Amino acid sequence: MKRLFNSFLLLSAVAVTSVFTACEDEPDKYKISDGNPTIRYIRPVNVETADSILTGAYMDNNICIVGENLRSITKMLFNDQEAKLVPSLITDNTMIVTVPGQIPGEVFNKIFMVNNDNDTTTYDFKVLVPGPSINNMSNEWAKAGEQATIYGNYFVDDPNTPLTLTINGTKVAIEDYDISHLTFTIPEGMKEGPIEVATVYGKQKAKFYYHDTRGMMFNDFGTYDAGTLSTGLTNHGWHGQKIVSDENSLDGSYLLLGDCDVEDGTWADGNLSFEYWPGDWDGTFTGVNSRLSDLVSFADFANMALKFEVNIPASNPWTNLSMQCIFSGDAQVTLPTANNTFFNGTDYPRGLWTPWSKTGSYDTGGKWVTVTLPFSTFKYKNDGTPAGTPLTADCFTGLTLFVWSGVTSGTTCHPIIRIDNIRAVAY
Incomplete structure (x- = not known):
């Protein structure tokens, strides 16, 4: 097997292994197996849709991995984001895991599985990033020249498809942002109208308006x-x-x-x-x-x-x-x-x-x-x-x-x- 990752994986493997290690006098303790894992397929956790085969899943979604020797996995990454492994949800043949909720820094469209010997096995799988969601605005009636903040999730900037904000059809300059907020100044002459945020993953209109007089x-x-x-x-x-x-x-x-x-x-x-x-x-x-x-x-x-x-x-x-x-x-x-x-x-x-x-x-x-x-x-x-x-x-x-x-x-x-x-x- 290729050792795809460098010292990042090597240093963390020791810590992960210790999480799975239990006292020797526990007869039902979780035991890490030798060798490398094999993934046959990945399906939804929901029994009603268990026949479906997944090639990708949205962040924070639970999935069920089916294969062999899955208890040999001591560390798992989706792209470059580490997943939390729960021993009680892992058997030799199935593993329930939550796709990490952080936006990948680098996209490989792969799952990386590290065993006890620091060997890495890969499996092709896409992490799907939702389009933006808008929850609320600090002051829907902010005046021209005042700063305001919109709160939500998945506000992602991309060099090829930048994060954008429009109010009543007018593009507004974003002054500061992270995944859950964006801050801007209300332009002069802005009238009541809908608010929309767009990213490389999609666009979303807020249920509220700027300067909302409805209701x-x-x-x-x-x-x-x-x-x-x-x-x-x-x-x-x-x-x-x-x-x-x-x-x-x-x-x-x-x-x-x-x-x-x-x-x-x-x-x-x-x-x-x-x-x-x-x-x-x-x-x-x-x-x-x-x-x-x-x-x-x-x-x-x-x-x-x-x-x-x-x-x-x-x-x-x-x-x-x-x-x-x-x-x-x-x-x-x-x-x-x-x-x-x-x-x-x-x-x-x-x-x-x-x-x-x-x-x-x-x-x-x-x-x-x-x-x-x-x-x-x-x-x-x-x-x-x-x-x-x-x-x-x-x-x-x-x-x-x-x-x-x-x-x-x-x-x-x-x-x-x-x-x-x-x-x-x-x-």
Whole structure:
């Protein structure tokens, strides 16, 4: 057999062999066999498709190798990426292994198998790299001249087919990237439109748009402008929260929650609760009194998310309680039937946003960032335990945001939470 690899394999073989070595008094220990392996074929792990023969597989996929003397393998590489070998998944005749999830640095289209004597056996096999996937953008409403970042996977640059980003059909210069993110500056004059990333392995359009106005419910609060799709909706309930337009504005006026002390047990709906309850005292549901479901289709709500931009200055971080995100139907509340039983009643489903819980504190450094809360997560009581009733299609005529309850193991804070562009979109 040819010794295809140099000292890289020689040095690592000792370490790999030690992984497989067990104490001598273990009767069922894994034993490395002598000689070299032979691969007859490779098939899927799934029994239903086991008759299929594979000549290649995508990264991170499990495959089943069929052959002889497979327990002689002490190290396996797909191109130049090492696979993890699990002794309990290896017999003399079969081996289940996961194709490494890293992009190959060099492509040989081969599997390299090293035995205990450092001999290498090869088998022709292609590692398939998926096209790019796009998860989210740091700020979907970033202004011209501001940097933004798109997060996802398989952002691969190739000399012959470079990594590219287009927004609304315009190619945008990528300033920094790795496999899971790319950073760029919003060009002057960029308008709302789709986002697409392309690599040598394919292209992908994001489900979200840059400057996304689709599904908009609250934009320039209290202002209606058909030209900018501002809906005119604003506070419409018991409490009139601050609507601010200043040097911190993202797009006209924004909603301000907080600017009060928050600790375990705080109920400060006068500062921390934004309510939009549809309807007017005369029984009409039109214009600025409209049902949200008259502005946005929630027919496919199971595959939608609540989105908004948020800005929390570092001087006033958020460190306690959760934001209750509660969609309500006419059966729960309208302006003429105003009540708090639907959000104080703990069995009604809601989403809980608690971004500070992982680190103990959350702020955005005074920058606007996009928040995405899938409706599939709107299934909790106020305290974070499962709700007894699910969201249904008739639960989307009103909206309440209330910083209260949820996670109450934080510290006392005085948060300033700026919110803009509240929308419901496909996810």
